[in-house]
Amino acid sequence: MDAAAQNEGQEPLADRLITASAVFEGSADIAEARVLARDFLTSVEADHGLPVSARAMGMVHLVVSELVTNARKYAPGPCRLDLEISEGAVQISVWDSDTTLPSVQAADAERVGQHGLEIVMAVSQTFCVHREPxxxxxxxxxxxxDDPGGNAVGRQAM
Structure with missing residues (x-):
């Protein structure tokens, strides 16, 4: 049976929502968040046929690590990680219960620590913070x- 016959009556593969979510409550769960991200992207490539560059795999791993670490460090209670494929990119969302919005400090090579959001903003195509109820x-x-030259597709030149 061909793929078209197998998928008859279903949404086209490219139009299906590809997501993963998990709730984390302890600092040891930060490693589990990274594993979830890696397994999700492996599935996106193997099961859904979407290309995932080595650069993308590493950057998603880094962004998930930084955002979940910040949520666990600064917010009481659990945090939720959502991963979703949309328009050739993975949307990484982390919710936490703290209403205080993060502030990105000016770059300072002398400062030790607190560079997480700077890093996330530098490696991401988009970045936003939303206050939730x-x-x-x-x-x-x-x-x-990546494009054939190794650059991230869709990344705006600075």
Whole structure:
């Protein structure tokens, strides 16, 4: 049976929502968040046929690590990680219960620590913070594929 016959009556593969979510409550769960992200992107490539560059894999791993670490460090209670494929990028959203919006400090090579959001903003195509009815949600996106020259597709030249 061909793929078209198998998918008869279903949404086209490219139009299906590809997502993963998890709630984390302890600092040890930060490693689990990274594993979830890696497994999600592996599935996106293997099961859905979307290309995921090595750069994208590394950047998503980094963004998930920084955002979940910040949520666990600064907010009481659990945090939620949502991953979604949209328009050739992975949208990484982390919700936490703290209503205080993060502030990105000016670059300072002398400062030790507190560079997480700077890093996330530098490697992401988009970055935004939304206040929620309870807490806040930070969303960043990372393009999945690189152009033939190795540059991130869709990344705006500075």
């Amino acid at each position: 309870v807490g806040k949600k930070i969303t960043a996106s990372v393009v999945l594929a």
